[in-house]
Amino acid sequence: MGETIKVIELVGTSTDSWEDAAQNALNDADELLENLSGIEIESQTADIEDGQIERYKTTVHVAFALQDR
Amino acid sequence: MGETIKVIELVGTSTDSWEDAAQNALNDADELLENLSGIEIESQTADIEDGQIERYKTTVHVAFALQDR
Amino acid sequence: MGETIKVIELVGTSTDSWEDAAQNALNDADELLENLSGIEIESQTADIEDGQIERYKTTVHVAFALQDR
Amino acid sequence: MGETIKVIELVGTSTDSWEDAAQNALNDADELLENLSGIEIESQTADIEDGQIERYKTTVHVAFALQDR
Amino acid sequence: MGETIKVIELVGTSTDSWEDAAQNALNDADELLENLSGIEIESQTADIEDGQIERYKTTVHVAFALQDR
Amino acid sequence: MGETIKVIELVGTSTDSWEDAAQNALNDADELLENLSGIEIESQTADIEDGQIERYKTTVHVAFALQDR
Amino acid sequence: MGETIKVIELVGTSTDSWEDAAQNALNDADELLENLSGIEIESQTADIEDGQIERYKTTVHVAFALQDR
Amino acid sequence: MGETIKVIELVGTSTDSWEDAAQNALNDADELLENLSGIEIESQTADIEDGQIERYKTTVHVAFALQDR
Amino acid sequence: MGETIKVIELVGTSTDSWEDAAQNALNDADELLENLSGIEIESQTADIEDGQIERYKTTVHVAFALQDR
Amino acid sequence: MGETIKVIELVGTSTDSWEDAAQNALNDADELLENLSGIEIESQTADIEDGQIERYKTTVHVAFALQDR
Amino acid sequence: MGETIKVIELVGTSTDSWEDAAQNALNDADELLENLSGIEIESQTADIEDGQIERYKTTVHVAFALQDR
Amino acid sequence: MGETIKVIELVGTSTDSWEDAAQNALNDADELLENLSGIEIESQTADIEDGQIERYKTTVHVAFALQDR
Secondary structure, eight states, X not given: OOSOEEEEEEEEEESSOHHHHHHHHHHHHHHHOSOEEEEEEEEEEEEEEXXXXXXXXXXXXXXXXXXXX | OOSOEEEEEEEEEESSOHHHHHHHHXXXXXXXXXXXXXXXXXXXXXXXXXXXXXXXXXXEEEEEEOOOO | OXXXXXXXXXXXXXXXXXXXXXHHHHHHHHXXXXXXXXXXXXXXXXXXXXXEEEEEEEEEEEEEEOXXX | OOSOEEEEEEEEEESSOHHHHHHHHHHHHHHHOSOEEEEEEEXXXXXXXXXXXXXXXXXXEXXXXXXXX | OOSOEEEEEEEEEESSOHHHHHHHXXXXXXXXXXXXXXXXXXXXXXXXXXXXXXXXXXXXXEEEEOOOO | OXXXXXXXXXXXXXXXXXXXXXXXXXXXXXXXXXXEEEEEEEEEEEEEETTEEEEEEEEEEEEEEOOOO | OOSOEEEEEXXXXXXXXXXXXXXXXXHHHXXXXXXXXXXXXXXXXXXXXXTEEEEEEXXXXXXXXXXXX | OOSOEEEEEEEEEESSOHHHHHHHHHHHHHHHOSOEEXXXXXXXXXXXXXXXXXXXXXXXXXXXXXXXX | XXXXXXXXXXXEEESSOXXXXXXXXXXXXXXXXXOEEEEEEEEEEEEEETTEEEEEEEEEEEEEEOOOO | OOSOEEEEXXXXXXXXXXXXXXXXXXXXXXXXXXXEXXXXXEEEXXXXXXXXXXXXXXXXXXXXXXXXX | XXXXXXXXXXXXXXSSOHHHHHHHXXXXXXXXOSOEEEEEEEEEEEEEETTEEEEEEEEEEEEEEOOOO | OOSOEEEEEEEEEESSOHHHHHHHHHHHXXXXXXXXXXXXXXXXXXXXXXXXXXXXXXXXXXXXXXXXX
């Protein structure tokens, strides 16, 4: 196996902030994957209830090194 | 595991219509994955044979909730 | 399972050229996956050390047919 | 007032199809506005429940002629 | 002559649906050209009269094999 | 009310030039709105009759300060 | 009236941060509109005075349900 | 033959202005084609000689109705 | 006829490399057209068979000067 | 030093027109740089005061040949 | 020299946050340049080590007024 | 001075290949700048004479670390 990197798309959520939503996506990715190498913010949206942001949603691309099966 | 969503790219095919091709991609995703939450159409192409559409191809993004391993 | 195709994003690397980096990504994908059907170049970057290209990096999309679990 | 056109963004919904969702957005626009002249599909998404499309959502741009206040 | 493909842009029209408008563009292309190989939907707009869609317009890219003059 | 700005999309028309079409959109916006602050050209198209430009159409984004109801 | 959603573009401002500028746009929208359902960040700019950020500006899209007139 | 429209890409040139370059492209298209219906500006560049604009170049899309062969 | 340039889209193919596929598209264009002036690479894809690239496909835009009929 | 070209981004301003704003950017570039070879319009905005365009702003890319230090 | 603005691309870095990385880019720009007028966030990435964000990287465009040499 | 990186746009040229054109841009950048860290291919065009590629042109973004004046 070479040094090939795979990139996946995740949407993290948080009730606090867009940055925290990105961190939550990273934490979950770290639970499922090894050799994480990078992250990029793709978009930042939020659900609104009664005029307030109820749930921050940050779409990220997470990169990690492929490993032999 | 938080409420993180993963988004994958699939290309559904059909001999009937672009909407049916999207539905076939969704059906196959539903066989392999759980907690599907959303779908988005990315592009719609088709192969042509003798001046007729032979195979409709619809590229979609499918979202589903990540689960603990 | 229909004829649904899945598309993933890989970043191949090489010390020789961008085309070789794409080939390395394809080789690694072929080790992990079956029924590869297509590849598309998304971007071509490189790391530089002392004014010379040290590592070519080619981001590709690789397509393969989904199979029953 | 010249022949200036205004363009607004709407998201139509339907339980039947993406085309029906676009039509519903148009119908609602026609209730609120006059002199509608054109419509363009921007994106097509859907919410999924138990592996099935529950709600088709079509984002459209609707154009209509501005009128004197 | 190699296996070079040419891609042209057409706008099909229909009073019935966006899919029918795409099919009409394909039919007309098939009258004028040979060796059609593929079609891709680029955009979907429509003219509106009295709050109703009067003319569906689908912009497509149509591909066909180049032939010796 | 903070210093929030709203941005709307207009299509100005003219028989003279694309710049005049933009100006006509601005004039009409100024009739309907207050506190206009900025304008941006999004696209420039035209209808053709007998090989001549019959109607210039300039799509613009117009920004204005939101006010208390 | 169906469940059609309208999407408008606002630019929020703040002397503190880009996130606060987005919140200010949301607060002003909530004063003028009902049934707000979502928000998306489109761009983040700022005016600079004497080398310091003087005014953060966040462009957002805000979605809300259309209501009968 | 239906009411299908074909769209081609031309680059007009002029020593006077970008608008004149677009007009020159239209004039040449009108010499070669019939049933021109629309034009859209895609980009505006220019060659520079001795610090002065020597040749304005405007890329346009020109639309015309397809006719039976 | 002015100095108007026409731009067409071709997809060249090759069993050797993406650069060779571009060259093949250019060679075929040169057989059919005169006054070729420029070429631009739009995208690079390939078909895969048994884990190996079977056919390189390079989409290019080719520019040439329009001539009197 | 080869024939390498550098491309910079400038925003020209004018009280008269967008084309004049582009020309002003070019004039200033010509004061600071040599071997200017090309210019491309990227965007056209304007500040508005009392419903009138007060300042036209044209963003351009200007190209010039790199020279030995 | 007119009121021409130049725009450059910088990538700021920080171990704390994406907003701090943007501020660091601005601080460094302010050390090298005068008359800074604006900043825009282009993208936000980060390097990851052992599942944690090690270095936040924010790409920004910084605008400043050109001055006579 | 922090670890801020600057990104500039160059167009390399070559009579041999697009990859060589990128290398020439890099070589010239290395003559004028220090601490080059990365390069990205933005576009690949070429001038054609008598049906043959006469000059390959590769637009690249080159990144380098900012230093104290």
